[in-house]
Amino acid sequence: MDATRIxxxxxxxPDTAACEVLTLCxxxxxxxxxxxxxxxxxxxxxxxxAPDLLxxxxxxxxxxxxxxxxxxxxxxxxTETPFVVLTDQPASLSVxxxxxxxxxxxxxxxxxxxxxxxxxxxxxxxQLRSTQPDPSSGFTPPxxx
Amino acid sequence: MTHDPAVNPTxxxxxxxxxxxxxxxxxxxxQLLRINADRSIHPLTPDAExxxxxxxxxxxxxxxxxxxALDDGQLHAVWLxxxxxxxxxxxxxxxxxxxxxxxxxxxxxxxxxxxxxxAPQKPTLSQHGPAPQDAKAHAPRDESDxxxxxxxxxxxxxxxxxxxxxxxxxxIRLKADASPAPLLEEATGELQQTLQLRWLCLHLGPEAQHLxxxxxxxxxxxxxxxxxxxxxxxxxxxxxxxxxxxxxxxDRPQRVAIPDHLLGAREPLVVAPLRRDGQPLGLLFxxxxxxxxxxxSIDAKLLDALAASLTIFLHxxxxxxxxxxxxxxxxxxxxTAIDAKDTYTLGHSNRVALLARAIAVAAGHDRESIKxxxxxxLVHDIGKIGVPEAILTKPAPLDPEETRIVQQHPVIGARxxxxxxxxxxxxxxxxxxxxxxxxxxxxxxxxxxxxxxLGRVLALADAFDAMCxxxxxxxxxxxxxxxxxxxRCRGTQFDPELVDAFQDVDLVPYAALIDQHLAADExxxxx
Numbered sequence: 001m002d003a004t005r006i007x008x009x010x011x012x013x014p015d016t017a018a019c020e021v022l023t024l025c026x027x028x029x030x031x032x033x034x035x036x037x038x039x040x041x042x043x044x045x046x047x048x049x050a051p052d053l054l055x056x057x058x059x060x061x062x063x064x065x066x067x068x069x070x071x072x073x074x075x076x077x078x079t080e081t082p083f084v085v086l087t088d089q090p091a092s093l094s095v096x097x098x099x100x101x102x103x104x105x106x107x108x109x110x111x112x113x114x115x116x117x118x119x120x121x122x123x124x125x126x127q128l129r130s131t132q133p134d135p136s137s138g139f140t141p142p143x144x145x
Numbered sequence: 146m147t148h149d150p151a152v153n154p155t156x157x158x159x160x161x162x163x164x165x166x167x168x169x170x171x172x173x174x175x176q177l178l179r180i181n182a183d184r185s186i187h188p189l190t191p192d193a194e195x196x197x198x199x200x201x202x203x204x205x206x207x208x209x210x211x212x213x214a215l216d217d218g219q220l221h222a223v224w225l226x227x228x229x230x231x232x233x234x235x236x237x238x239x240x241x242x243x244x245x246x247x248x249x250x251x252x253x254x255x256x257x258x259x260x261x262x263x264a265p266q267k268p269t270l271s272q273h274g275p276a277p278q279d280a281k282a283h284a285p286r287d288e289s290d291x292x293x294x295x296x297x298x299x300x301x302x303x304x305x306x307x308x309x310x311x312x313x314x315x316x317i318r319l320k321a322d323a324s325p326a327p328l329l330e331e332a333t334g335e336l337q338q339t340l341q342l343r344w345l346c347l348h349l350g351p352e353a354q355h356l357x358x359x360x361x362x363x364x365x366x367x368x369x370x371x372x373x374x375x376x377x378x379x380x381x382x383x384x385x386x387x388x389x390x391x392x393x394x395x396d397r398p399q400r401v402a403i404p405d406h407l408l409g410a411r412e413p414l415v416v417a418p419l420r421r422d423g424q425p426l427g428l429l430f431x432x433x434x435x436x437x438x439x440x441x442s443i444d445a446k447l448l449d450a451l452a453a454s455l456t457i458f459l460h461x462x463x464x465x466x467x468x469x470x471x472x473x474x475x476x477x478x479x480x481t482a483i484d485a486k487d488t489y490t491l492g493h494s495n496r497v498a499l500l501a502r503a504i505a506v507a508a509g510h511d512r513e514s515i516k517x518x519x520x521x522x523l524v525h526d527i528g529k530i531g532v533p534e535a536i537l538t539k540p541a542p543l544d545p546e547e548t549r550i551v552q553q554h555p556v557i558g559a560r561x562x563x564x565x566x567x568x569x570x571x572x573x574x575x576x577x578x579x580x581x582x583x584x585x586x587x588x589x590x591x592x593x594x595x596x597x598x599l600g601r602v603l604a605l606a607d608a609f610d611a612m613c614x615x616x617x618x619x620x621x622x623x624x625x626x627x628x629x630x631x632x633r634c635r636g637t638q639f640d641p642e643l644v645d646a647f648q649d650v651d652l653v654p655y656a657a658l659i660d661q662h663l664a665a666d667e668x669x670x671x672x
Binding site: 017018020021024025110111112113114115 | 295296299300302303306307309310311313338339
């Protein structure tokens with residue numbers, strides 16, 4: 001990732017209010033947030049530009065989110081991209097699924113927008129360190145968070 | 146009257162009107178009705194209701210003309226869109242004016258209002274007249290306005306999410322058994338972050354400081370002044386506002402004996418009291434919004450909500466502490482009563498408790514079971530209160546009747562504990578601590594695992610201590626012989642698994658306790 005470029009966060013959230021809040025708070029934090037409400041719109045947006053982080057609800061109107069995440073992990077440009085899941089049913093996600101899809105963080109609703117922004121910033125910073133050609137920075141595993 | 150296409154824009158009829166739009170229509174003196182394709186009439190504004198019935202009678206003439214005079218010419222009914230298909234749903238404006246032309250102008254204004262409401266509509270405005278300019282003048286201002294309002298609403302929504310998330314987290318976390326100090330510290334920090342205060346402090350008064358696990362009377366977060374000034378300010382605020390009904394914003398803290406220099410800056414403070422039964426427990430106070438805006442009643446309200454939760458939490462912590470003390474006191478009173486009854490077994494309850502606990506640990510029982518074994522052992526002989534002292538201390542073997550009476554003590558003990566709710570879970574141990582693995586015990590002659598685990602643990606611990614200590618009727622065994630005896634009775638008197646586990650029990654603390662009890666025993670005799 002280029003450190004000078006504004007990081008792009010794809011916000012896949014069908015709940016309009018939550019989507020607006022997340023988008024605004026991420027933008028306020030200096031990130032480029034792209035809001036989408038469906039899996040299809042997310043796929044189109046990703047085709048245009050691979051995000052630096054994907055923030056997604058677990059319940060999508062047009063596709064099972066886990067299937068979508070599994071598909072996205074297959075895409076070469078998204079193998080290392082941090083995935084953050086927002087859900088009102090955190091218990092529905094098994095440890096195996098989380099590990100398999102390499103979901104970096106699960107955030108239960110009702111969420112604190114500030115905490116979400118902090119998580120996103122931390123993950124992007126970690127990603128930035130791991131891709132910088134700076135030998136002193138060391139290796140940051142994708143699941144550091 | 147003839148229809149002039151320039152007068153009326155094409156306006157589809159909305160299914161409903163927002164209260165805000167209804168209010169603005171009322172200001173225009175317009176009542177609104179929808180006439181459906183099936184000729185049914187529905188009021189769209191509340192004040193149009195009486196007309197819905199009246200117009201159904203007049204509908205023939207109403208449908209014929211774009212403008213119809215009603216109510217002796219004082220009111221005019223105007224089609225909002227005279228060109229619309231008469232077979233579709235259409236809107237009629239009732240305008241209170243004697244002038245039909247004015248009624249049409251006002252109806253046009255009403256049509257614009259409806260468009261502003263966001264009814265789906267095609268921008269097919271008339272090519273002539275002032276209407277198009279009006280509409281254009283509207284558009285850009287509305288758009289930037291809307292965008293601005295949208296951001297404001299979203300920002301407010303984000304703050305609401307933040308508050309909701311905070312209250313939710315604390316509602317879950319403020320359990321009575323939570324450890325107070327870390328929780329109070331976190332609550333202060335989270336609240337400071339959520340309210341975006343420059344600093345926030347929780348100051349506890351003398352009433353709250355003695356609570357178990359509270360540790361300190363000051364918790365602060367953010368760029369707070371030092372603990373000294375905070376305590377001094379806290380004391381002053383507590384004196385003035387400790388019993389206030391709700392949180393408040395102090396514009397001039399220096400008025401309440403807080404010197405100017407104390408908190409570093411002359412700025413308003415938000416203060417929320419924690420009070421209980423008319424006693425000031427403490428208060429939350431803080432200052433400065435990180436974004437430079439002023440403190441608001443919303444800040445005070447959220448602070449109040451959390452102050453109330455913290456008060457309940459502190460109160461519960463106190464009650465839990467009291468209940469624990471009471472329970473421990475009751476246990477101590479009971480064991481003392483047993484020991485007083487049978488001086489030959491002085492310290493027996495405590496020693497059996499130590500052994501029972503050690504056996505449960507060695508056998509790998511869970512934490513709750515270990516705790517229960519310890520407590521049940523402390524009161525296992527409580528039923529001896531109901532056995533005559535002469536029998537308990539008889540220096541010779543008991544006759545059959547005496548034996549029968551002594552064997553009642555587990556049942557009596559169970560009965561005593563039945564009335565103390567927190568001790569009911571100890572009953573299986575007390576009732577069955579004289580059962581044997583082979584079924585030859587008492588009172589119920591249970592065999593093997595029929596005897597509850599707690600009873601089996603106590604049976605082993607009780608028997609071992611009985612062998613090791615002085616009894617009225619025989620000299621004590623030594624420890625090695627007692628161990629051998631336990632092994633010999635593996636599978637007959639005792640649960641074999643527990644006997645195996647018992648081999649791992651370190652008896653050094655037990656021996657120390659025996660010595661301690663012997664020393665204590667000798668003192669009264671010497672005196």
